[in-house]
Amino acid sequence: MKNKPVLDNNNKEREARRTSLLSNPQFWSIVVIFVLITLHYYDNLTSFRLFAEPDLPLGITRHTIDRILYLVPIILSSLIFGPKGGKITVLIAFLAMLPRSLLISVEPLSALWETVVITLIGSLAPAGLDRYRQQEIQLEATKERLESTERELFSKVQLSIEQQRQLSVINTFSRMLSQSLEFEQVMSTTVDMVMGVMQVEVVIIFSLDDDGVLRVVSYRGIQEESAVSLDGMRLGEGLSGRVAETGQPLIIEDVSAEPKLCNLPIAVESLKTELCVPLMAHGKIMGTLFVASRMEREFASPDVELLMALGNLVGVAMRNAYLYCDREIAAAQLKSSEKRYRQLFENAHDAIWVQDLTGTITAANTAAAELFGCSLSELVGVDSHQFFLHRDYTVSSAIQEDLLSGKGEVSQEPFRQKITKKDGTEAIIMLTTNLLSSNSHPDGFQFIGRDITKEVRMQENQSFYLQQITKAHEDERLRISRDLHDSTAQNIIAMLRQVEKFSEENTQFSDDKLKFLWSLHAELKETLQEIRELSRDLRPSVLDNLGLLPAVEWLVEQLKNDHSIKATLEVTGKDHRFAPELEITLFRIIQEALRNITKHSLASEVKVNIELNDGETMVTICDNGQGFNLPVTTGELSRQGKLGIDGMQTRARLVGGTFSIVTNPGEGTTINVTIPA
Known part of the structure; x- marks a missing residue:
């Protein structure tokens, strides 16, 4: 009895399929x-x-x-x-x-x-x-x-x-x-750096005096009138007053939903999300650090922890500024700040090491020792150059020279660097370089690195896997093309000859019979032509027999004859045969580009330029069609079901080339492809 509902459902499904088929x-x-x-x-x-x-x-x-x-x-x-x-x-x-x-x-x-x-x-x-x-x-x-x-x-x-x-x-x-210890300078710089690292529109620093009143000491992103009205808040008033009272960070995800915590000037500034943390120094609340965004924003736990760390440093700076005349207290605060930094330095997951101007490592954390495959005691005091491959050290050397020449204190972008570990194995790291100075004189460099070897190898394996898939796809196209040409087409040719011979030898048939036979002959002939065209589209024999340029000439002629588009091909440089994978890659890119032009561009003129140089081959395909709005990334075209451009870019990348497209509505489209020879 338990199986009866299942059987009934199966019977209903079969009956539905039968009804659908009978109504087709x-x-x-x-x-x-x-x-x-x-x-x-x-x-x-x-x-x-x-x-x-x-x-x-x-x-x-x-x-x-x-x-x-x-x-x-x-x-x-x-x-x-x-x-x-x-x-x-x-x-x-x-x-x-x-x-x-x-x-x-x-x-x-x-x-x-x-x-x-x-x-x-x-x-x-x-x-x-x-x-x-x-x-x-x-x-x-x-x-x-x-x-x-x-x-x-x-x-x-x-x-x-x-x-x-x-x-x-x-x-x-x-x-x-x-x-x-310049208080105003420190607070102004603090506001700018917090705004940059937290990526917010509003930053306000409050100090808490002995009477329990919050004073605005520095701000960015709000009007002066709003800052003046905020000055003088007491403990418990608004978001900053609540944080200063409890000593705990507080987040307001929707300002409109928390009117009691929203001061009137903040509401006038049209803020959406707020985060406030206390400024702590030796267990004492020195004030609050307030950040806000005018767009909907979710402050995650790492954001709160980062702002808390900055807030602690700001709190120490405040206390140092207030007590700068007392050398012993100032020294204690500095030692506490250094201890916090040392803890951050030693416990960081990224490898951090410091070296002098000669390259000798003077300090490092545990993550750096693990990165280079040695103990911390073995790492400190050695020449860092022994871990770097000389041929790949050019970028790092250039960045160090720029920092020493005064072009910047921190490198703008992390860069990729190969290193050799103690056991001789190679690793790939993402590296950031900072210049360390004292009294305006450079002392050395600080490096922050992360091992990305697994990620790079995974990307390489992904590219290799995609290459193999593409190769298998092309091999299968070639096999199907040959099967159509050698088997199916030959069978139809034999049938054509039989029907033709029969019709020619039996002229005594009536006109209707002969007309039918010759119409059958014409249909078989059209089928044969379609099979031949399909075989050529799958893998043109001219590409394998004569090479890339004759195959592209065939594509251009086909574009002119089949679609009445004025198409021209211009080749500069010395003609030569490419490796098979490069020929099929360039051919497929050009074929897909011309196919897209016939389907979507409404162009009347197309120009294909191929420049053959010693080290690379450049292909430019330009049309005068209607153009289109190009998204930020070509991956968005794939998600919209438009796989042509993404496929061309993928093919170029697989052989180490570059792909770019320039287009605007009403201005036509230009595709540029560069492939290393």
Whole structure:
């Protein structure tokens, strides 16, 4: 009894599929065609004939053409209902042809042979179509997995870069606070750095005096009138007053939902999200650090922790500024700040080391020792150059020279660097360099590095995997193209010659019969032409036999002849054959670009320029079509189902090339591809 609902559901599904099939006009069209062919095939039993024709010479019966006609419903079923429908139709056709071949035909062996041949030919349609569809599905699934992996890697790299940037800011911020006791200068610099690292529009620093009143000491992003009205808040008033009272950070995700914590001037400034942390020094609340955004923003735990760390440093700076005349207290505060920095330095997940101007490592954390594959005691005091490959040290040396020349105190962007560990193995790190100075004189450099070897290897494996998929795709195109040319096309040519010979030798037929035979001959000829064009599109033989330039000339001529577009090809440089993978890559990129022009651009003129240089090959494809709005990244086109541009870019990247596209609505489109020779 438990299985009864399942059986009922299965019966309902089968009944629904049966009803859908019976209501399909295409299904009934195929049934009608099949029935008419069968009635004509058994005309001696049914007295029904679509057309009349005498027996053919050379032992071929008049029913040969009747059996060939069974290919029509087989091909239609394969196209409409898929491989399963094609296979069922092949089986039914075989069963329909078999009785006459065995029981009625005068020459049963010959008739049976014809029946088997027609059945085998018909079986190729569903089998070939099924294989092609499966390959397309597999390639699409693989591409989706690769895109997902690429997005994940990009997210991790972005997170790593952001963490490195934040750590560098904290380091520079700490050094700045420890080197200056000028209160206004420190507070102004603090506001600017907090605004940059937290990426907010509003920053306010409040100090808490002995009477429990909050004073605005520095701010950015609000009007002066708002800052004046905020000055003088007491403990418990508004968001900053609450934080100063409790000593705990507080977040308001929606200002409009917390009117009691929102002071009137802040509401006038149209703020959406607020975060406030206390400024602590030796367990005492020195004030509050307030940040806000005018857009909806979610402050995560790392944001709060980072602002708390900066707030502690600001609190220490405040206390140092207030007590700068007392040297002992100032020294204690500086020692506390250094201790916090030392803890941050030693416990950081990224490798951090300091070296003097000669390259000798003077300080390092545990993560740096693990990065270089040695103990901390072994690392400090050694020459750092022994860990770097000389041929790959050029970028790092250039950055150090720029810092020493006064072009900046911190390198703007992290850069990739190869190192050699103590055991001789190589690793790839993402490196940031800072200049360390005292009394305006450079003392050395601080490096912050993160091991990205696994990420790089994963990207390399991803590229290799995609190359293999692309190669397999091209090999399969070549195989299908050859099969169509060597097998299917040759079979149709043989049939063409049979029909042509039969028609020419039997001139005594009526005009209607001859007209039918020659129309059949024309249809077979058109089918042959379509198969040849399909074979050329899959893999043009001119590309394998003559090379890239003749193949591109063929594409340009085809564009002019088939679409009436004024197309020109200009080649500069010495012609030569490329490696097979480079030839097929450039050909597919140009083929896809020209195909997109015919489908979407409405262009009347196309120019293809190929520049052959010693070290690289540059291809430019320009049209005067309608152009389009190009998204920020080509990946957005893929998500919209427009895979052509993304496919061209992927092919160029796989062979170490570059791809760019310039377009605007009404201004045409220009594609530039550069491939190393």
